[in-house]
Amino acid sequence: MSAQPNSEEALEAFRRDTRAWLEANCPQEMREPVVDEYDICWGGRHFKFKSDAQRVWLQKMAERGWTVPEWPKQYGGGGLSKDEARVLREEMAAMKCRSPLTSFGISMLGPALLKFGNEQQKGEHLPRIARGEIRWCQGYSEPGAGSDLASLKTRADDHGDHFVVNGSKIWTSYGDKADWIFCLVRTSTTGKKQEGISFLLFDMETPGISTRPIRLISGYSPFTQTFFDNVKVPKQNLLGELNKGWTIAKYLLTHERNMIGGMGTQRVTPVSQLAIKHIGLASGRLAEPALRTDIARFEMDAMAFALTMNRVTDEAKAGNETGAMSSMLKYYGTELNKRRAELTMSVSGSEGLKFGDANSEEQLAAMWLRTKANSIEGGTSEIQLNIIAKNVLRLPGA
């Protein structure tokens, strides 16, 4: 990452080159809107590309380091400055290019590896994330450790040159599809519970690991419960220091929260447009005034939230203190997303109730049910409010 801001001329030249390269290298098919889950490229050992175009697009972008534009070149990144990365995003958006690769390696583990990893770990894992060769999952929550994550019990016992891991994790996103796991384990039971946690990386093909899918109210099974039975993990797979994993865990959670909170601003059909389609206008106004008011309130809050995301980004860029904003963005963004889904269901009436119908173009009910997890995963709304009260408002502890 170059620290110097780019000159306007240099940025414009970069924009021209980028546009030309994307035009020449992004397959036409990869400029069509994403329709289903299979259009998203997650990468990994067992990933089945939906099409040649998807495979080629990943390969070309990875060669340029543009699956992770701001990571250093030595680790498979593009080495772009923040401004260049923004230009790349803008040009990709203008051409409607799909993201070549989506993964928890990019959005969650990568930043933690860059900050806490040693040279050997960064050299081994980052390039394979950047090329989409290894798909990662997150081993955080346990059946007895949800909101109270620090009370986790999965333990890693010291056996000389390796640890032996026993226990189980729950809510492992795509645990059955992942190649490696980053996992919080207990390595000490003395002192404060936060000070006996370590951060381990290991291969999901290691003997002793099994997964069981969890079927959700939406009908989907994106999560698994994951079991560890005497799993041998080499000591060099410890990220950071022994018993200092909680610091890494919290750092990584802020990245996860930003990702989940940001889902509230995704480009989707505005609720008001859907309402006009299903309910219709009378003298230029939505025919149901009570619903209209709720829709307007929602769309105003959504706009205010999007502006706040922009402002926080701008202030961070200007080097101003933004405080612990990730909890605020996660809390407000996910609550907004739930409001959007509730209103979408209301305006869609019986059409929205169709479920498990493969012919139904929009899986509204499944989407509505899925949003309920937004304010639970990555720390519940109530936990975010606790964090704001403690870390931002400096209110006294209970």
Add this chain to the structure above:
Amino acid sequence: MTLTLTEDQLMFRDAAKRFAAERAPVSQLRKLRDELDPVGFDRALWKEMAEMGWAGVLVPEEYGGVGFGFVGAGLLATEIGRNLSASPLLSSAVLGVTALLRGGTPAQKETLLPAIAGGDLLVAFATDEAVRHAPYDISTRCTGKYKLSGRKLHVLDGHVADRLIVTARTSGDTCSRDGISLFLVDPKASGVTITRSSMVDSRNSAVVELRDVVVSDADVIGTFDKGAIVLDAVLDAGRAVLAAELLGVAEEAFERTLNYLREREQFGVKIGSFQALQHRAAHLFCEIELVRSVVLRTLQALDAQEPTASSLVCLAKAKASDVARIATNEAVQMHGGIGMTDEFDIGFFMKRARAAAETFGDQYYHTDRFAQLAGY
């Protein structure tokens, strides 16, 4: 444009912050109220504010102002909101100046703008006729060439104004946007009766009655019958600046409440340790952050005269009115019994939040207008 302040804007704000806190704090408003001050603000202090560029914040330098635009006016209003500073900033420096800048003839601008910017002339904007804001509901008559007759409500600083800007119906039906014209009126002219109202927020508001008040062509502001263009611009300016003031009211009420939560003990602990109060405070923090973003964005959009600025004005006024209402209501509730006493200042904030919300459209009005502008 980024959602941050420039160096100049930061300096302007910091100077305003110090001045308002030192020279025009809540205690000054309390004193004006208790002494039944006939003016309702300190004229000498307004002159000092003018020297700091407040009265001419929107006035271009060629007319003797500082030309800091709506972002600058909003920064002042937020500090005014934090301190509940009594001043004619909104009436004269925002509403009056915007009307003249958007519709004034060169002669009107040259005579009036430098005097306003210098703090020597006060202008009041007389438009509302209904108790609930309805901008085109204007039936003040204009007969001949020209005699004005009608009754205007909630005219801010009306009783101390040196000039009035009055909206009147010159054609079309009541409530129609077409057929509205704006006139400069001398408050001392024959047929003008101005009655000051005593308001809950201890700020200035008056009822202006006009009976066959004679004005001339030279007094018309904007295009005859097409005055709604100027009216809309004036109202949006006022709404955006009021939103910035409401942001300050909400921020200050919230900060005072947080301090109280950190200090007040019951059941042997600080009450701020109770989760029931923590979660309400944390939610309110998020809402105030949203208001901060929309207010700045809206002021920038007005300065750039963006075509969608009106939608943003609705968003800012609705959101700021609603959040200031919640912040001040929570402030009184969380202060408990002491929050209900007149001796304690927090009640002043709740009163101002109510009055500023009602002025030029509250959250209900602007939520509906937002939907209308969005085509539903």
